[in-house]
Amino acid sequence: MSTHLNVNASTITTDSFSQGIKDCIPTLLGYVSIGIAFGVIGITSNLSVLEIFLLSVLVYAGSAQFIFCGLYVAGAPFSVIIITTFIVNLRHFLMSLTVAPHLTRYSPLRNIGFGTLLTDETFGVATTKVMKDKQLGGNWMDGLNLTAYLAWIASCTIGGIIGKWLPNAEDWGLDFALLAMFSALLVLSLSSVGKSKLMHYLKLIALMAILLYVLLYFLPGHLAVLIATMIVATIGVATEK
Template structure:
């Protein structure tokens, strides 16, 4: 490796650089975190419980699902199982970026995986597609920034949620979907034609699998199983 290449990698692998690269997604974190806090209050959770969920669970989709199940009086065992299934995609996401951190210790890799979200994963794979590498300090920068922003936004949402009795009327339950759409756009704009065709092929697989499963199971199970299967296919067949 040339000396100039090493200098370029060192500039990219900087904590502050990771913080800066995460800033565009913070607007989504703040809006969705506030929405979660409001929905949590509407689901009869306390501000402390909402804060602990954001600190310990730290999974937007799972936290929104938790609120719905909790409000419906679902047993704790079912809530835990559902959260586990919904978050299985994080295993596949972690496996996708793991090759970039093979030189790091086990503890460091656990830290990367624990703070990995759909948003930080989207930023990471976009950066890797552009630069061909990911740095551990850069990853810490964007992971920690996103984590703290999510916790703060959830607390703010919980505090103002007491004055919003019906959050669905404001469309706050759509905030998470909007974030996923934004991540999809970012991923597509950073991809070349080959990768876009690969993504379209995976979407086709997803449609076929879900259509087939709907004959045997419910919509929710079909989507979950289809997502896990297609995500696995995507990881295995991804071309560098």
């Protein structure tokens, strides 16, 4: 592990806000590309720039915002949009449950703050940090979360403005940034589990592929992700040595 990110994270173990900002920087490119992609798609889905801005402030979840646009433009009833958003974001419950035990020493109000700004990416960065340092600091967490949040709002809004001027901007591959970022976070998580456990994890991922394939026959994608995750994690515990 000789990358810049890893050196930074392992040499500085004190809990600092500015280190949280620094550890967020590698993910910013992902946020900015996906945020711009969202803004552009928001415009093509007949949202105004103000609505795009408010959605990124209030909902702050990439995949849910994309699905919001898709359903809104298709004229889905509001109840369907709200229920779908709930299901799509239910995975955050598992993510919060994973991160929260490391932060119980902070006040309830600060914990609400950590939870409110938890996303797939900050979750990925925070769990990579836990695997390396065995702990999480509240100031570090706030630095990471606030940087990600502000970058997201700014890039969504800028995307909306770009979308007003440039039609077809969604052909540029920006939407793939989400999958690319998940892939990199997965590789980073795996690279910090240690050699002895790596084989176990790789077998679980193979199992995940098969299980997900089967589940996708009768469940929508986001439910399949949630259920497959819970099943494979259970098998992981049952088969560990």
